[in-house]
Each structure stands twice: as C-alpha cells, then as structure tokens.
Amino acid sequence: MDPYITEWLNIAVRWMHMITGVAWIGASFYFVWLENNLNRQNPRDGLSGDLWAIHGGGIYHLEKYKLAPEKMPETLHWFKWEAYFTWLTGMTLLFIVFYANADIYLVKPGSEFSSSTTVMIGIASLVAGWFVYDVLCNSALGKKPMLLGVALFVGLVFAAWALSLVFSGRGAYIH
Known part of the structure; x- marks a missing residue:
C-alpha cells in the first residue's frame, strides 16, 4: 500500500x-x-x-x-x-x-518469523486472550475478584513475555 x-x-x-x-x-x-x-x-x-x-x-x-x-x-x-x-x-x-506494516512495527528485529506469520500470531493472541479471559471470568475463580485479578495479572505478564520473543516491544505490549 x-x-x-x-x-x-x-x-x-x-x-x-x-x-x-x-x-x-x-x-x-x-x-x-x-x-x-x-x-x-x-x-x-x-x-x-x-x-x-x-x-x-x-x-x-x-x-x-x-x-x-x-x-x-x-x-x-x-x-x-x-x-x-x-x-x-x-x-x-x-x-x-x-x-x-508488520515488517516495520510488528516483527522483532533479527526474528526468523515472516511478517505474515507474526500477523497470524497477533490475531491468534487476541482471540486466545479473549477466550482465556472469558473462561476465567465464568469459572469459580470469577467469584473471587482478588484471585481473578492476580491470575489475570500473572497471565498478562506471561503473555507480554511470550509475545516479546516474537514481536517488537511495541507490538508485544499492544497485543
């Protein structure tokens, strides 16, 4: 484009x-x-x-x-x-x-992943994140707000770390 x-x-x-x-x-x-x-x-x-x-x-x-x-x-x-x-x-x-503009903003410099692969990983991470959030909120954990908050925070930190292995810093944290 x-x-x-x-x-x-x-x-x-x-x-x-x-x-x-x-x-x-x-x-x-x-x-x-x-x-x-x-x-x-x-x-x-x-x-x-x-x-x-x-x-x-x-x-x-x-x-x-x-x-x-x-x-x-x-x-x-x-x-x-x-x-x-x-x-x-x-x-x-x-x-x-x-x-x-995946090559510029999304792909981690030096990564072996292609731009189309990182885009698919990005979309999959959004869908998976929504699914995990929905399941946790509707589980027994959802009735304990403090524990739910801790679980979501730990999950968010893990997701940020995992995505930073594939994406640029900016791309990882927006996802």
Whole structure:
C-alpha cells in the first residue's frame, strides 16, 4: 500500500479513536457522577432515586428505576456507540499500524518469523486472550475478584513475555 495513504489513514483513524475514546470515557464519568449524586431519600414507588440538573440553560429531571419500567419508552438512548466506535477504530488502527506494516512495527528485529506469520500470531493472541479471559471470568475463580485479578495479572505478564520473543516491544505490549 502507498505509504502516503497509510499515513493519512493512520492519522484519520487515530483521531477518530481518540475522539470516540474521550466520548466513551466522558459518558462513563457522567454516569458514575450521576449514580453517586442521586437523591435517594423518599423516592417514588419503583425508583431508587432522582436528580435535578441544569446545563446550557436547560433544567433536567433524571430518575433511576430500580427495575425496568412496566412500559419502556418508544425512544430510548443507549450510550453504546462510543464504546463500539472506540473498539472498532482501535482494531482498525491495529491493522493499519501493525498488520499492514508488520515488517516495520510488528516483527522483532533479527526474528526468523515472516511478517505474515507474526500477523497470524497477533490475531491468534487476541482471540486466545479473549477466550482465556472469558473462561476465567465464568469459572469459580470469577467469584473471587482478588484471585481473578492476580491470575489475570500473572497471565498478562506471561503473555507480554511470550509475545516479546516474537514481536517488537511495541507490538508485544499492544497485543
């Protein structure tokens, strides 16, 4: 691929990744703040609290239900696209930077592995990492957060070490 196209794609996707990541983190901080500032004294039936807020001259009254209401509103805003686009742009960036330029950024200097082999190892490590994480979280270990955290940390350190035998330092730690 033409290096100019690759660089323009890199910067465009990197900016999209950063902007959607900021939106995702901002929405998460807002909902944490909202949860921590709910008025929980004498809520109406079915509610766990409410909050009055002002922004941009508008006054908002937010209510948190204990469970889903009997009838859901026709229009319901989900704060999911920020997370989806952060993940999608991050994966796209991984392909643009590391997989399209594996010889430069992914392959460890002096390695006997080809660029296509390292790309396959990279993709396999992501799939395996997701699988191991899912299995551990759904096992009996998942019910013991401290032990789960230690196991995941040890696994992460081992994976970083193992991948550093094949990938450049930057490539190993991003995977």
